[in-house]
Amino acid sequence: MLFDAENIAPAWVGPVLGEVARHGIASIKRAYGDWTRPDLRHSKEAASEHVVQPIQQFQNSVGKNASDSALIIDAMDILYSGRIDAFAIASSDGDFTRLAARIREDGIPVLGYGERKTPSAFRNACDQFTYFDLLEGATPARERDGATKTSSPGGDAKLVALLRAAVLATADEQGWANLSPVGQHVRKNAPDFDSRNWGFARLSELVKATERFHIKTRGTTIVVADKALVP
Numbered sequence: 001m002l003f004d005a006e007n008i009a010p011a012w013v014g015p016v017l018g019e020v021a022r023h024g025i026a027s028i029k030r031a032y033g034d035w036t037r038p039d040l041r042h043s044k045e046a047a048s049e050h051v052v053q054p055i056q057q058f059q060n061s062v063g064k065n066a067s068d069s070a071l072i073i074d075a076m077d078i079l080y081s082g083r084i085d086a087f088a089i090a091s092s093d094g095d096f097t098r099l100a101a102r103i104r105e106d107g108i109p110v111l112g113y114g115e116r117k118t119p120s121a122f123r124n125a126c127d128q129f130t131y132f133d134l135l136e137g138a139t140p141a142r143e144r145d146g147a148t149k150t151s152s153p154g155g156d157a158k159l160v161a162l163l164r165a166a167v168l169a170t171a172d173e174q175g176w177a178n179l180s181p182v183g184q185h186v187r188k189n190a191p192d193f194d195s196r197n198w199g200f201a202r203l204s205e206l207v208k209a210t211e212r213f214h215i216k217t218r219g220t221t222i223v224v225a226d227k228a229l230v231p
Contacts, residue, residue: 001016001017001020001026001028001029001030001052001088001090002028002030002031002032002071002074002075002087002088002089002090003016003029003030003031003032003047003052003090003091004032004033004067004068004071004089004090004091004093004096005031005032005033005035005040005043005047005054005067006032006033006034006037006040006065006067007091007092007093008090008091008092008114008115008132010042010043010045010046010047011046012090012113012132012135013031013043013046013047013049013050013052013090014046014049014050015132015135015136016088016090016113016132016135017029017050017052018135018136019113019130019135019136020088020111023086023088023111024085024086026088027084028078028084029050029051029052029053030052030053030054030055030071030074031043031047031052031053031054031055032055032057032067032068032070032071032074033054033055033056033057033067034056034057034058034059034066034067035054035056036056036058037059055067055070055071055074057069057070065095068093068095068096071089071096071099072096072099075087075089075099075103076099076102079102079103079106079108084108085108085109086108086109086110086111087100087103087108087109087110087111088110088111088112088113089110089111089112089113089126090112090113090114091112091113091114091118091122092114092115092117092118093114093118093122094118094119094121094122096122096125097119097121097122097125098125100112100122100125100126101125104125104127109127109128110125110126110127110128111126111127111128111129111130112125112126112128112129112130112191113129113130113131113132113135114129114131114132115131115132115133116131116133118131123191123192124191125191126191127187127191128187128191129191129192130192130194131192131194131197134194134196134197153198153200153206153209153210154209154210154211154212156198156210159198159210160210160212162186162189162190162193163182163186163207163210163212163213164212164226164228165185165189166182166183166185166186166189167182167213167224167225167226168226168229169185170182170185171225171226174225174230175225175226175229175230176214176223176224176225176230177223177224177225178221178222178223179203179204179207179215179221179222179223179224180221180222182203182207182224183203204222207224212226212227212228213225213226213227214226214227214230
């Protein structure tokens with residue numbers, strides 16, 4: 001778990017670590033910045049509270065982000081050590097796009113976390129990208145903007161097209177698809193996809209709310225079918 005401390009607010013350290021815990025144990029937790037800067041005082045406190053190792057990197061040249069370089073070098077050292085199963089990078093900086101792509105070239109998944117202003121190149125370079133405002137403890141984006149989950153997601157053409165393509169790609173001969181592979185397919189095509197963007201905690205709830213798909217349970221498995229293709 002690598003934090004770009006000069007790029008993110010200290011308040012997000014805890015929520016990010018909580019989200020990462022859903023995927024596994026963060027055996028390495030580091031935060032990069034010039035910790036002599038007064039404005040990073042609260043970031044240092046957050047790192048200490050959550051047992052994140054602060055990595056000091058002095059800003060030796062104006063206009064050059066030495067902390068970014070230090071994070072990238074350490075990431076490659078960790079990658080070559082061969083002792084991790086996934087990377088998590090918390091930053092809204094597009095400069096980490098190539099790093100994420102390079103890590104994935106070695107077959108290691110990359111989880112990204114950042115603000116909505118994060119460049120699409122970095123978001124798409126990750127296997128999964130989660131916005132800060134969707135993390136537990138944050139005010140959901142749609143509630144913050146005055147929207148609620150009573151608004152029909154079925155009117156979101158981009159969302160419906162994304163879900164339909166995923167169902168079609170993973171469906172059996174009868175047109176039914178297991179929801180888990182559907183979610184995986186969607187993530188591959190849209191790493192920043194998250195049902196919480198529409199105010200739903202689970203993908204199944206979002207799919208049902210679109211009113212464009214049949215959804216039912218087979219044993220313990222949730223399956224879906226496109227109403228346009230399966231009567």
